Amino acid sequence: MGAFETLTKLLGALSPDLDVTFGDDVDIGDVDEESEVRIKTESPGEKAHLTGETVYLYPEQLQGEEYVLFQKFVREAKRDEGEVVRADEKDETKALENTETVEIDDTIQFFDGVISDRHVSILRSALYLRTLSESDDPLPDFDVGQKKRDIAEKYGYESYYMIHLASSGYFDEGRYFRELYHELETESDSTLGEYRDEFEEIIGEKLIGTFVNADDTTYDVKSDVKAGIAKHFRYRPPADFFDVCGMGHRCKVTIDGAVEDLERDYEEMQYDDENRNEERVVRIFPETIRGFGIE
Amino acid sequence: MDVTFEKDAVDHVLASFDKAVDENGYVVDGDTGERVRTPSGAELEAQELAIVAHGSELFIDDNFASLVEHVERQR
Numbered sequence: 001m002g003a004f005e006t007l008t009k010l011l012g013a014l015s016p017d018l019d020v021t022f023g024d025d026v027d028i029g030d031v032d033e034e035s036e037v038r039i040k041t042e043s044p045g046e047k048a049h050l051t052g053e054t055v056y057l058y059p060e061q062l063q064g065e066e067y068v069l070f071q072k073f074v075r076e077a078k079r080d081e082g083e084v085v086r087a088d089e090k091d092e093t094k095a096l097e098n099t100e101t102v103e104i105d106d107t108i109q110f111f112d113g114v115i116s117d118r119h120v121s122i123l124r125s126a127l128y129l130r131t132l133s134e135s136d137d138p139l140p141d142f143d144v145g146q147k148k149r150d151i152a153e154k155y156g157y158e159s160y161y162m163i164h165l166a167s168s169g170y171f172d173e174g175r176y177f178r179e180l181y182h183e184l185e186t187e188s189d190s191t192l193g194e195y196r197d198e199f200e201e202i203i204g205e206k207l208i209g210t211f212v213n214a215d216d217t218t219y220d221v222k223s224d225v226k227a228g229i230a231k232h233f234r235y236r237p238p239a240d241f242f243d244v245c246g247m248g249h250r251c252k253v254t255i256d257g258a259v260e261d262l263e264r265d266y267e268e269m270q271y272d273d274e275n276r277n278e279e280r281v282v283r284i285f286p287e288t289i290r291g292f293g294i295e
Numbered sequence: 296m297d298v299t300f301e302k303d304a305v306d307h308v309l310a311s312f313d314k315a316v317d318e319n320g321y322v323v324d325g326d327t328g329e330r331v332r333t334p335s336g337a338e339l340e341a342q343e344l345a346i347v348a349h350g351s352e353l354f355i356d357d358n359f360a361s362l363v364e365h366v367e368r369q370r
Contacts, residue, residue, distance in 0.1 A: 003296050039300040039308060059307035073310035082369075083348040084308060087299040089357055093346065097365040124367065125360040150359035154335075249337040 003076035126166035212246030221258035
């Protein structure tokens with residue numbers, strides 16, 4: 001017997017009960033294998049309710065054999081469908097299942113075994129997050145900030161930096177982290193260990209750039225850049241740049257203001273515009289201001 | 296047949312799989328009382344249960360990264 005048959009049996013067992021109500025003009029015969037079933041407890045004294053295509057079950061109200069049938073139905077639904085999902089996670093789970101993964105798989109394949117398993121897991125979640133948040137058909141109420149916090153809660157605080165980097169494409173084909181691997185590959189016999197050390201230091205110390213939020217002020221960004229460049233001098237990463245990145249008009253204005261201020265303070269500072277689509281990116285070359293007070 | 300549950304009905308879904316909730320809100324095995332773990336080895340708070348998946352009966356929490364792991368496992 002499958003979930004549908006058990007549901008029919010359960011509803012049949014409930015029908016004679018005065019506590020069971022059904023929506024207007026709908027009877028039990030309208031329940032079919034395409035119907036949706038929603039399990040909830042808040043019930044206005046009902047055991048089940050049928051509205052359109054959705055059957056609402058209220059297990060709190062079920063007794064004896066009814067409850068046994070309900071539990072059987074849940075187990076069979078899991079067996080038939082492969083899973084039973086919390087209603088408010090349904091859309092997100094579906095969206096994740098339907099995500100186009102060619103680029104994600106390509107990136108994960110490149111870095112799998114190159115960086116640690118934990119960093120691969122962070123990267124995978126970050127790439128899914130990028131794909132969902134850039135979707136043409138965005139999920140309603142999809143809270144990107146909460147998803148970032150989820151990833152950080154699971155894998156640690158440095159997830160935030162990796163999420164920013166992944167979102168800005170630093171792990172993509174032809175971009176910094178892959179190029180660094182190829183560079184070390186041609187220069188050294190111990191590519192993997194060396195790469196992993198460099199990678200973990202870059203991520204842990206945030207050595208190749210800073211990411212600007214809409215709430216940041218020009219002063220915040222200027223301070224972040226100076227602190228980042230000071231670290232760059234201290235740790236000497238294998239990158240000759242420090243990027244300042246931000247999405248949207250507000251961030252662009254803030255970044256431009258901060259760069260103007262920095263230029264005033266450090267006349268020798270050299271930088272390039274490296275804008276990518278909607279993202280404002282200023283690539284500063286730290287060596288051009290070494291010895292001018294940022295140490 | 297698309298079957299979903301609301302957060303307030305978690306206890307009843309868990310009971311269907313012989314699981315219960317202890318006094319601290321964690322999912323436990325109904326027979327042994329041992330705390331159930333997610334595929335990544337974490338103890339699971341009942342209010343965070345997002346998916347009960349088929350296979351060796353997997354209980355998935357509602358963290359975005361856990362959902363990504365789950366989807367990857369299903370591929």
